Amino acid sequence: MISSNEPPAANGQNKEAHSAAAVALLEAVRRDLSSASLPLELPGVERARLDIRNSVAQLDDYILPRYRSLDAPLLAVVGGSTGAGKSTLVNALVGHPVTRAGAIRPTTRQPILLHHPADAPWFEDQRVLPSLSRIRGTVVAGPLPASKSGLAPDAAPVSSLVLVGEPAVPEGIALLDAPDVDSISDDNRKLAGQLLAAADLWVFVTTANRYADAVPWKLLLDAASRDILVAVVLDRVPPAAEAEVSEDLRAMLEREGLGSAALFVIPEVALDRLGMLPAEATDALGTWLRNLAADAAGRAVIARRTLNGTVKGLSQTVQLVAASSEEQRRAAGLLGDDARSAYQDAVARILDATKDGALLRGEVLARWQDFVGTGEFFRSLEQNIGRFRDRAGAFFRGEPTPAVRVETAIETGLQAVIVDEAANAAEDADQRWRSDPAGRHLLGTDDLSGTSPGFGDAVAAEIRAWQGSLMELIRTEGQAKRTQARWLSFGVNGLGAALMIVVFSMTAGLTGLEIGVAGGTAVVGQKLLEAVFGEDAVRRLARTAREDLHTRCQNLLQAEQRRFLDRLDPDTGAGAAVLAGHAEALKRLAGAA
Structure with a gap:
């Protein structure tokens, strides 16, 4: 612990040393996880292999970049079910159309990251989401026909991230419009999961008739396990049902450990000729985001809270992978x-x-x-x-x-x-x-x-x-x-x-x-x-x-x-003991913070 009477310089040096040690640990975890081999077809091995891939991706996309840049802007990923109105919501938050919204499914395929122009350096390099190349986008003028709202489900997987500098986005926070979490396209669902795993906070969009669907709730429960800050947007709510639906959703959030999530209700209203919501429909959410962006200390708290929760979750995953590795060793033996x-x-x-x-x-x-x-x-x-x-x-x-x-x-x-x-x-x-x-x-x-x-x-x-x-x-x-x-x-x-x-x-x-x-x-x-x-x-x-x-x-x-x-691979990468040691070290890292 840092003594309260330590000088600021010493305090800063200790923080830097702690951060460097954390990065070194995380890099070792990433190296050993990626080298772990689970070649035998044992019960549960597919889940363990997926955990390895997802954990390595999350280390690359979020955990390591955030530890290396704790003062970087927050990344708020806007996610949700098919047709929930994510792109329409993003357009409303900036005041004009910048993302595609339409009736053809899947709608959002190409992820678009909106940031304040001053925050461009944080996102133009490969600091976060390094597997996605960068495309510098421009603001779209005029309405977008539904026929251009998305590519066919069997189109090539998306491998790029469109960056749009938008003055209406408050400095210190960026909005990322993600694909549907329940898309009919496997690639869309995987990309949505990857983007949500790289988020500092979630803006989760659902509708009055779909807020109890299983897929969104699975992701929300994952958010609860990571202790991530979540804002839930209940979209297209009939005025007569607002009180009842809001109360039911709030009770569900409480039961699942998400009682602290901010809840915003957008009534069912007609869109204008550009497909835009009335400005007042998203005022509350916009104010909430601007307040987060304006509070530097609060942003740091949110970043650390999400980061620590993610590291804690990673510790549990690595422990499970260690157990799978030990099962592989025994079975191979x-x-x-x-x-x-x-x-x-x-x-x-x-x-x-x-x-x-x-x-x-x-x-x-x-x-x-x-x-x-x-x-x-x-x-x-x-x-x-x-x-x-x-x-x-x-x-x-x-x-x-x-x-x-x-x-x-x-x-x-x-x-x-x-x-x-x-x-x-x-x-x-x-x-x-x-x-x-x-x-x-x-x-x-x-x-x-x-x-x-x-x-x-x-x-x-x-x-x-x-x-x-x-x-x-x-x-x-x-x-x-x-x-x-x-x-x-x-x-x-x-x-x-x-x-x-x-x-x-x-x-x-x-x-x-x-x-x-x-x-x-x-x-x-x-x-x-x-x-x-x-x-x-x-x-x-x-x-x-x-x-x-x-x-x-x-x-x-x-x-x-x-x-x-010879069919038993002798090189299975990091062994169970090494991975179990990493799991304990990650647990201590999350606990210390």
């Missing part, structure tokens, strides 16, 4: 978890298939048996492992092709397992996403229930790379055993095939090597490797090979799951 879980389960199933001997059947078993020989070979191996050592070198020198066939059979079998489980994971993830509205929207018409194109080839290449790394393990281990280097030079493929067989027969994790399937098939590979490298080395080689295979399978399936995860 669940969808991501669904996809990751499906593929993690597939990796686990692949590894199970490589441990339980399932791969040592069919073609792999046949090729391995071709490689190691007949049943007598098994028996001789079991009877005398030492004699096997003497025969192994010749065996491998003479039969390199069967070893390669074992590798090829393992590649084919393992590829089939990985591709099949990846397809199962894709189908699982696709079904989980399609059971969720947000996931269903992200997938659209794309079918991700199978593997991606070229996945089978990628799997085959990765298996061959794994086999190559396994051969390199054999070579590296053999270099440490110089007495057996000759065996390695002749039998690296055979030893590699044996190591693959051992890897695929490990049914108890890393606690031991067990006999696989098909009558002790794997024991041959195990015995051979132990004879060459020793039992501990075989365990280490098998563990390293299995871990390498595990990593490669994970990488393959993680690449596949990216098809789902």
Whole structure:
């Protein structure tokens, strides 16, 4: 708080510092709001997206310009329902036709801002309503036929603001004739809402037979939430009904928190040849506006009151957007978890298939048996492992092709397992996403229930790379055993095939090597490797090979799951916590004022 005995200079410096801090906060809010992304189709997300667009527009059109120029003239937006007589009222306030009024709907499309000539610099630049270009207008002389009262509803959206310097408008306040709030044109309604959101005060025009309509009251309630100064003009009131209608409207305003709104009644009278109301019909409203304009301190109070109410409303909106952002984060997390879980389960199933001997059947078993020989070979191996050592070198020198066939059979079998489980994971993830509205929207018409194109080839290449790394393990281990280097030079493929067989027969994790399937098939590979490298080395080689295979399978399936995860936008702009912090800061800013 500023002490009452502070000198004026210090007081002014504190106000400037406060204003600069407020602008910095508002600019941060604007930046983070505009960057906020709500990509998932969740309940209420369209409302939140609209809130973001409207809030950013209001920051640009009104809040930031007003904070930067607290002494700028007040902007009074004249709004209301279709045919309520807004343009006729504006013309009456300045004493001659300056805006178009007629019977064709929509009537007012091109917004016209009337200001005192001395206030022109405040409006000629893009200080307020920067998205609308400026057109310097002139006062219209003579009546305007109804056929020129407006463009067709499907005409191009209005992107400009006509500025008219009018001496009859009091200095310090400007009048903006806005489109109909209930126009049949979507663009007209959006523009009317944009202009009303940029107002310091509203002059809201309705009629004796339409003052209870829902659309105007929705906007009036918004005005009440912003604590904006409102003047309600009840137009075309039959003299006999004036007391009853005025009393009913005043009671409605009281019930909805607008009891302080000024109420002006314009009787139903004939217009002259220029479409003008009698001057006395708008005397009360004109006097009210001139009194506001003449009181500089009062204008400042009105500007701050509306500004603070708007900032308070912005705080509530940003808090709602923060909640929506958090809902998006949670929903995206669940969808991501669904996809990751499906593929993690597939990796686990692949590894199970490589441990339980399932791969040592069919073609792999046949090729391995071709490689190691007949049943007598098994028996001789079991009877005398030492004699096997003497025969192994010749065996491998003479039969390199069967070893390669074992590798090829393992590649084919393992590829089939990985591709099949990846397809199962894709189908699982696709079904989980399609059971969720947000996931269903992200997938659209794309079918991700199978593997991606070229996945089978990628799997085959990765298996061959794994086999190559396994051969390199054999070579590296053999270099440490110089007495057996000759065996390695002749039998690296055979030893590699044996190591693959051992890897695929490990049914108890890393606690031991067990006999696989098909009558002790794997024991041959195990015995051979132990004879060459020793039992501990075989365990280490098998563990390293299995871990390498595990990593490669994970990488393959993680690449596949990216098809789902890439649809979850990782860059959602400012997070919920940042937005919630902004909401609290805005609340404090409004409260401090």
